Amino acid sequence: MKKTYMTGIAVTLAAAIIAGIAGMNFYAKRHFVEDIKTGPNVTEVFKLSRYNENLAGTIADTDVYVLKGEKEGGSLLLLGGTHPSEPAGHMAAIVFEENVKVEQGTVYVIPNINNSAFTHNDPLDGSPQYMHFTTKNGETRTFHYGSRATNPIDQWPDPDIYTHTSGQTLSGSETRNLNRCYPGVKDGTISEQVGYAVTNMINTLEIDMEIDMHESSPEYAVNNATVAHERAMTIASEGVLDLQLEGIKMSLEPSPVSLHGLTHRELGDFTKTYALLMEVGNPVQGRLRGYTDEKLCLTGEDPCYVIAYDLNLLYVDYSTGNFPMELRVGRHLAGVNAYINAFNNNSDKQIVVSGIPPYNEIVNGNLGDYLL
């Protein structure tokens, strides 16, 4: 009997030690403060709770970087980090905010729109917790690699079925997917509160165009693509043509009218903004990937995807054997530039920016070179 007690105590202690190590790891991730610097041309930084006071003091009360030009003009909202497991959008927003100067009009940049989802990751998928980049100065800057969904610490439990405000029903875990929560609910779940704040911000500031930057698995059909609300189709099609002239393949997809909760649907329906969403391939998200770590996230080097490409199973070009962060961020920034130009061609208002890193430079360089 004594031996049984001793074994039980030993096993319990071992479990407690392992849980303690995991808990410390989770705690560090939860409280890690990202190294986002305010760019020299940022004119204001405010909290998203300005547009939903219920967010004040919560983990979801994220920073909004404002780049206002000297001349009045059009306005643009860039969303990064809707899904923090899709880091190119997050990094593209940061590179934009830290490098770009707005000459005319105003650009609002939110790199961490679902900030809660940055505070955890998907450990059972083997996804990394952090990404590291070395700047020109030799400094190492560290950023979150997060989860697709809001941290359950902030929003729990999930219902069995998530019923969107439209009446659409989805699986319960989608209640923590910010891109199923628009146009949002002022006093709803924390994800819905964020969605409401964005919608309210666009309506209040009369923001002309919104671009939500995502990634998707290489085997997913909507890849290297822009999804556009029907009112934004003219701008989107012009932008896609410009990108193709630059040699950047981009397909155009309509926003489904019956799929609710997404930025390209609800921000188009509930505001006057031109709502766009961009997708680029991310091997860490894919189910055909091999060993998963930070290197895969940063380089996309994966022999499994090379095989899948040879078998014609992918929607992205994996012929080079990699799909690096520089390519993915470069595509997003080139897309933003193209859609700004297309907006200018179709509007009396103008948005004039300088300092967006050129596509060929960023693809052939290091992302860290574009971080302060």
Added chain:
Amino acid sequence: MKKLLTFALAAAMTLSLASCGGDSKTPVGSNNNNTPASTSGSQTGGDVSGLPEIEAGSCTTPAILTSIGQSADVEIVGTLCSKAGIEVTLDNAITAEDLPADCKTLILAVGGSSKGLGAAGIDADGELARTDALLKKAADQGVTIVAMHTGGSARRGTLSDSFITPSFAAANIAIVVSEGDSDGMMAGILAGNSTPSAYVEQVADCIATLKTLFGVA
């Protein structure tokens, strides 16, 4: 056995702690069931050397632009026409009954999108039925049918190919971005009918081809 069971239970408890961040992976914006492209990244078109060249000024307005497959490529083609200075009436879902009697040219933006079909409230079979009736009516009216495939390899696969076949078989003229026909499927249909065709390298090259077709300076 008890030891093993105890250890397994403890391990399960520990691992369950690590699963608190896990969640399902619903694809972003998912309702697209397109099959993978039949080609990836290839820039090689099929054998198009024997196809008749298009003739300048062979198309006139009034012109209707419609989608066959409800992909957003119809917006791209609309923009191409606009940049070429050609006035077209865009009607994504025009039916045979709605085809105007004075229509001279029917431009087809060919490519399937399940997102687009869903948005239009029509399924693939319904879209094919609309296509067949529309093309028959256009042929009966003597309308010049221009089939355009601008979406490249991303706009190939089972769904898109089902729309390509009837559209290119009925076309009087075809414009194709080469990268989307690396298997020569469209070239084969066009060669069988000796359809005047233009294969271009980039989507933007369609502008010059459209100008030629409509005799725009």
